[in-house]
Amino acid sequence: MLLAIDAGNTNVVFALLDGSAIRGRWRIATDPRRTGDEYAVWLMQLLAIRGVEAKAIDQIIISTVVPRALHNLEILARHYFEIEPLIAGVGKADYGIDIDVDEPRSLGADRAVNSIAAHAKHAGDLIVVDFGTATTFDVIDFNGAYKGGIIAPGINLSLDALVGNTAKLPRIAIQVPKSDSVVGRNTEDQMLIGVFWGYVAMMEGLIARIRAEIGRPAKVIATGGLAVLFHEATNIFDAVDADLTIDGLAILAQRAASK
Structure with a gap:
């Protein structure tokens, strides 16, 4: 089985995959100071609840946008699972896509991985909207090349700034x-209207502008915690x-296993 780890700015998500089926999914608040031992105590209990032994996991892949968190996640993989983890975008887990921007290395691992998965699942030009700490808009052309995007403050970040100031x-x-x-x-x-409908208007306006710039029909894929909430509106x-x-991480891990 594969253990896929996605370390974001707010949460670290652990997903257990048996082939293409997700057997379990757990999240913990991102804290770069959290040690590999602390991750292990927490994760081993969750695996035990699902009746999964550590030895059943034979592959681990990590994606992170928090560089300081990577070392302790690697320690978790090596010390408690005796596995050298794959790192998204590195070595055998190289993205394998054309990143057609001014500074390809600056692209966040989560955005690259989302692009890979979106292209694998959907044909044509794509716009991926990811609701995280920041809300990102990523443009992937019909060949699977990453063409750029937009970074906007996440809605909770915007609300925190409003209330805090x-x-x-x-x-x-x-x-x-x-x-x-x-x-x-x-x-x-009035606050809810400003934050919620203001955010919807921002998304609709930016997506309309992206589609006009692409000049071809483009499918919009939403992901992240608040995607379902906005999908209703x-x-x-x-x-x-x-x-x-x-x-996307599962795709990278499968490719790496075949190299």
């Missing part, structure tokens, strides 16, 4: 507003795929 505005939960009206009658409703997404990053 004002004296009287309260903390609110991100949800679909109960009313279709964009004229709020109280402070909380707009028709700009052609597909929502919560497992896009994990599937």
